[in-house]
Each structure stands twice: as C-alpha cells, then as structure tokens.
Amino acid sequence: MRRLRNRSLAVLATLGTLALAGCGTDTRTPGDGATSPGPDGTVTAHRFMRLTTVHEETGMTLLEGPVFGEDGRLVVVDVTAPAGEPKVMRVDVRKKTVRKVFTDSRGAYTSAQFSPYDGRLYLSDFAHGEIVSLAPGGGDRRTFFTGEVDGARMQPDDIAFDRDGDLYVSDSLGLSEGEARGRVVRIDRDGGDATVLADGLAATNGISFDIGYRGLWISELTENRISYLPVGKRAGATGRHTAVRVDGGVAQADSIAVDADGNLYQALHGRPAMAVYDRYGKRLATVEVPARAEGLESATNVAITPGGTRAYMTVSGPAGGYLYTFDALAEGVRQSNGG
Template sequence: MQRHSARPLAALATIGTLVLTGCGTQSANPGERTATSADAGRTIRAQEFMRLTQVHDETGMTLLEGPTFGEDGGLFVVDVTAPEGEPKVMRVDVGKKTLRAVHTDGRGTYTSAQFSPYDGRLYLSDFSHGEIVSLAPGGGDKRTFFSGEVDGARMNPDDIAFDGAGNLYVSDSRGMSEGEAHGRVVRISRDGTEARVLAQDLAAPNGISFDQDYQGLWFSELTEDRISYLRLDGEGKAASRHTAIRVNGGIAQTDSIAVDADGNLYQGLHGRAAMAVYDRYGARLATIEVPSRAKGLESATNVAITPGGTKAYMTVSGPAGGYLYTFDALAEGIRQSNGG
C-alpha cells in the first residue's frame, strides 16, 4: 500500500482510526546489488485504461491497491480510502471497460486483495483493525479469517501472499506511525488458527510476493527503500534472509511487489507514478511510467499481469483520481503477479 503526497506517516490518519504504520540478517552482504542510474534499463510507457475513482470528499483522497484477477476473468481492485457507502472493493470487466461495486462497509481499511488457492475466496487485509477478512468470489458473505495479536502485538497488515497450499504471508507494518522498525513478516496457517513471525525489526514492510518457484519471499521496506529476500524451508519457516536490492528512488519509496513467470520483480513506487522492474539478481531491467502529460498522478502501487498472458494492469492514484494503466509485461503473469 502506498501513501499519498507528503506522508508516509500521517496522511491516511484522516480516515477514522487508521494509523500507518534491522532488516536483513546483515546490513550489507556480498550478494547485495545496489541499483544505480546505469542500471535504469528501458522505459516502458503505460497507457491509460480507465478511471475507477475520484477523490472522496470525506477522506480527501483515493488510493487504489491490490489488483487481482478472479476465475471469472474480472479484475478486482480495492480503494484504501473509500468511505462507508462508496465501493471499497470493485470489479472491472476489462473486456467491456465496465465497473461494479463488490463490497463496502463502515469499518474496514482494505490495503490488498488476493484469491486463496485453497478455498477460492477473496482475502483482504484490514490495515486499521489488524484483521484479514474474506469475501465470496463475487462479493458478499464477509468472514473474519484472522484477528488478534501475533506474539503479543496486533498487526497492521499491508500486503498479502499465498503459498500453493493456501497459507497466508503478511507484511505487517506495525510501528510505522512511530517511525520505528517494529514491522514483521507473519505467516498464518490456511485455517487461520496459527500465526507466527518469520522476520521482525523491519522498517515499514509493504510489498510481499513469492518468487516464481515458491522457494522464498520478496518483501520491500517503505522507509528504507530496500527489497529483501526471505528463503523458506519445506515447512514455511525462515531459513535465511538478506537485503537483495537497494532502490535508488529519490523522493519515491518502495511499495507493493509482483513477480512474473521469469522471476522478474515489479516494484511499485510511492511518490512517483511508476514501477521499477528488476531481474532476480537485482539488475534494473525497465521503468514503467505513465505519459508525461498525465497530471495529478503521484504513485503506482501495484500491478496484476493477466494469468498466462502479458497484458498488465497497474493501479495509479493521486489528486486526479484512481486509474488503471496498461502495459506489456516482460513475461507472463502467474499467481505471484496477481494480487497481494
């Protein structure tokens, strides 16, 4: 989840109770690669697809996140700052370019979305209340999947990722409002009964995604502009962790992450309507940007790549509203590039 304008710490405090929230096992390591201007790669210009939202009077902003394709081919998107009565979860028919509301309520602040491979339901992270909830595939039948403390502290769940068995992995941005490195990566069993911390003392962890082979997790830390790699063992426990990429974003910060079939990382940027694309060894392959004529767009939070295809849909937001932009991805879409 990205944060608008001159935050990241305070801006979303305008919506009710929302409070926004060392890293690798080494501060630097021989395998770490720092992205430089020489690694910028090529520029890919995304094209406007459609506007989904306008700035809400009640919250003073709109913020699209978590694009994910359902089995029916619909693209589901959340609006983090939508007030009660406005769609908090939407479904886009990308063929017809139509939009319909899927869910709204007076409580949740939903920052990500992804369909479970275990039960097929749509899972949402509620940043404000430390909960993970789920909906029926087409909306409705809201259920609480997980709520409560993990190791004595309530989460601020930001992004989510499923393994192949349906266990859930969460970037917990706990402590972000204090500007302290209290964030975590948390694993929740697929039945919601067991939660354990896989990594801690993180600086506002945000994006999270499995690599293409489900061997480990990529996760970004918003306030450190770095991407780390957390290797897992066969039981979903942390085997090792290291800082993998340092993103030279200037005033922009690292947001959500998606991974394509070739293992390339699509790193969303808060503070710039663009995404940085890296290969799994840290080489900067490309920058996805909106056309320079597009005004009032401040960030590109996330992307969904069509499963089995290369058409990508990027969520872009700012004072001009919330939009979908499209581009051709560098490789085909898989589960790891479809929500979170």
C-alpha cells in the same frame, strides 16, 4: 510521496464520500505481447480507465490490491473509500466497466488475494489489524484472523498465498512511529496458528513469492529496499538478506509482483512508476506514465493477466484513481497479482 500513504492511513476513521467515475479511456493501449524496454530502459504505460475520484472528506483516493479472479475480471480495492461506497470493485477489462463488489462501515482494505485453498477473496484490513474473507461474488464476509501475534496486533498491508493456501502477511507494525518493527507473519490456511517469520523490518509493504515458492520478496517502504526471505516447507525461515536497494529518490518501495520469468515489479509510492528487476537485482526497466498525465502521485501495485502479458497498474493522486496498462516483460502467474 510518503505523505500520501501516511495521510491515507491517518484518515481511515474519517473517510469521505466516493463516486465511481466514468471510463476515462485512452485508445493508445499496448498489445498483448511481451515487451522490450526502449533504449533508455523506459516502458510507457497508457491510461486505461478511471475508477474513482477524490473523496470529499479526505481529499484523496488510493487504489490498491489488483488481482485477477477465475472469471477474468480484475478486483481492485480503494483504501480510503467511506462506508456505503465501493471498497472492493470488480473491473471487466474487456468491456471497460466497473461495479461495486463490497463495502462496510469500518474496514480500510489495503490488498486483495484469492486463496488457492478455498477460492475466497482475502482482504487485509490495515485499520483494525485483521484479515477478512469474502465469497468470490463479494458476500459472506468472514473474519479470518484477528488479535495479537507475539504480543502485538498486526498492521497488515499486503498478503501472499503459498501453494497449500497458507497466508503470508507483510505486517507494517511501527510505520506510524517511524520504527523498524515490521514483520512477516505466516497464518495457516484455517486461520489458527500465526507465526512471525521475520521482524525488525522497516515498514514491511510488498510481499510475493518467487517463481518456485522457495522464498519471499519483501519490500520495505522506509528503507527503500527489497529483502529476500527463504521460507521453509512449513513455518521456518532463515537467511533473510537485502536483495535490491531501490533507487527511488523521493519515492518509496510499495507493493511487489513477480512474472513467469521471475522478474520483480516494484511499485513506487510517490511517483507514478514501477521499477522492474531480474531476480539477481539487475534493473531491467522503468514503467512510466506519460509526462502529460498530471495529478498522479503514486503507482501502488500491478496485476499481470494470467497466461498473458497485459499488465494493469493502479495509479492514484489528486486526479483520481486509475488503471494504467502496459506490456509486461513476461507472462502473468499467481505471483503476478501484487498482494
């Protein structure tokens, strides 16, 4: 539901306590091979691991930004984690263990990506309009970018890197006012120049390059659509158009990822599910958690194992923050880490 995301953003300054939960595992996990949807187009995701419980002060938890590091471990952020508790976690998916990587007293981190340029972990801080970076192990926090872009401070949600390490941000400017002022911002890999590539978007959320790095898939939360933005060799971009209208009902388009075949995995905020489309907009499948899984309200994001098809979906709600797993339709690549 939209209220879950809106509430999470409203309480960022008053975050409550967080406790890492034990491994709530389900032995019925899929194998590591490309899957085909069932006759009704459904792919069933299975509970893999619980990472968080609801924060005491805010009454919620919200997992986001799953991304695989070079060590094969999965990094996950918790948007509403309070100071002193894990805001960035690393999951060993083989051992089903989780440990704290980073925390601070101020940030509200909504996404994570490793840069192909310097290998550092980049985080978007929605609360302060900043992009920060960490050493792969979680230390050496640096502010990569802060300040205004074309007269307005960003509300950065998700991030994507091109091959050169330049960073592309889905700027959700206007979300709290209900205005279509969202942008796509390109920041060069040294953090110097920032350029608006597109504006007038409806709460820009997910962002991912297509398989050939020719353009960006961008999800717009409050219009339930995926737009496609061709991107020039440097900062130029022309010809943005609506590519997919997401039939989400009460759910809304959240983060987005792309597999090796170019398929789009569109997370649904307000429903613990993902819609999967091919690059021409045909709906291929719906990834669902089992109906008996109560207390889960949103599937915000996904990461597909590099070179494999095991996918890990972040799912949150009153029951806590979980990883659910399923077999993707194709192998994971860099674009398969959902911002």
